[in-house]
């Protein structure tokens with residue numbers, strides 16, 4: 152297999168090959184040159200915007216006369232993720248916030264605002280880690296919304312949200328005061344009065360993701376900013392698509408790791424053959440996983456538990472395979488992969504991120520266990 156290519160069935164499933172070629176050109180060109188700088192903290196918003204304007208993070212959204220195609224967006228993220236996991240994660244942020252607007256019943260979200268987002272004129276982010284862990288009973292909801300005339304006042308702090316700048320917005324959820332169950336989901340503009348972006352502690356990787364703590368002090372959220380209220384029924388319709396899109400980041404990191412094993416095969420194959428998780432084996436596992444992702448991508452808005460369990464399992468496998476592939480690539484490359492400037496050691500940290508970013512592997516397993524128990528006959 153040509154190491155710069157994704158598995159053929161994925162490219163085939165991604166209808167717009169021209170788009171993927173253009174994404175690949177950016178990934179292997181300017182992005183490859185800047186991947187290390189991004190790892191060290193340079194936020195590549197110019198490249199993210201360029202990719203968004205090309206349509207790399209909007210192909211999955213239905214447009215008049217053109218049904219959405221999830222595999223194209225997933226494959227585009229994978230092309231980028233082979234080179235830079237952080238930028239692939241930023242693409243996911245933009246893709247998933249498009250999904251938030253598209254999935255909303257609020258006309259103020261679906262009209263011109265959605266179109267501007269799809270054209271890359273608006274940049275979006277997602278602050279859903281805490282709410283998702285809140286809904287799963289893993290931690291308390293950190294944002295509180297107090298009902299006021301025309302909307303809500305929101306208070307609280309999200310500890311880390313990526314892809315942020317003053318003119319960007321993030322989708323997030325606040326628990327409604329006075330109710331034990333109700334929560335509201337909204338787009339929060341980073342420049343709204345009362346919002347402060349606070350610098351995060353230094354991370355071991357993904358430093359160039361524009362990640363900040365988002366502090367809200369009496370932030371007014373009006374009707375035009377609401378995505379879903381109450382948000383649980385709305386979220387049920389998009390939960391599968393949200394998680395499925397993350398498989399693009401994982402696929403890129405895994406493919407990048409496999410390619411770096413082949414890169415030393417001529418020189419080190421005589422001894423690397425004694426390692427576990429050889430590139431051909433990992434490729435077979437990745438192709439198998441992507442085959443299932445291709446199928447799941449055909450019905451992204453299936454709200455059944457059975458579908459969601461399949462998506463969660465694919466995402467678990469993606470996270471686990473990321474870790475195995477990145478670790479094995481390090482062992483295949485040896486000392487050259489351990490150099491601080493090596494993409495191989497950077498990928499180990501990117502893979503760890505896929506395993507811990509919400510839904511983290513532990514969270515995914517908890518979710519699968521809960522849903523399976525719900526679906527068991529009494």
Ligand SMILES: Cc1cc2nc3c(=O)[nH]c(=O)nc-3n(C[C@H](O)[C@H](O)[C@H](O)COP(=O)(O)OP(=O)(O)OC[C@H]3O[C@@H](n4cnc5c(N)ncnc54)[C@H](O)[C@@H]3O)c2cc1C
Pocket residue numbers: 276277278279280281290310311312313314354356357358360362507508509511514
């Ligand atoms: C680089 C980076 C980018 C991220 N970007 C986003 C984003 O865009 N949007 C988003 O919603 N989330 C983002 N997150 C958060 C991420 O999705 C996870 O929620 C986070 O990594 C922890 O998930 P976990 O399930 O492992 O929880 P755990 O780490 O197990 O957390 C459980 C509890 O420990 C607390 N905790 C964790 N670390 C500390 C600490 N240092 N001090 C005190 N308490 C702590 C948490 O608040 C939580 O209550 C990002 C995280 C990182 C590292």
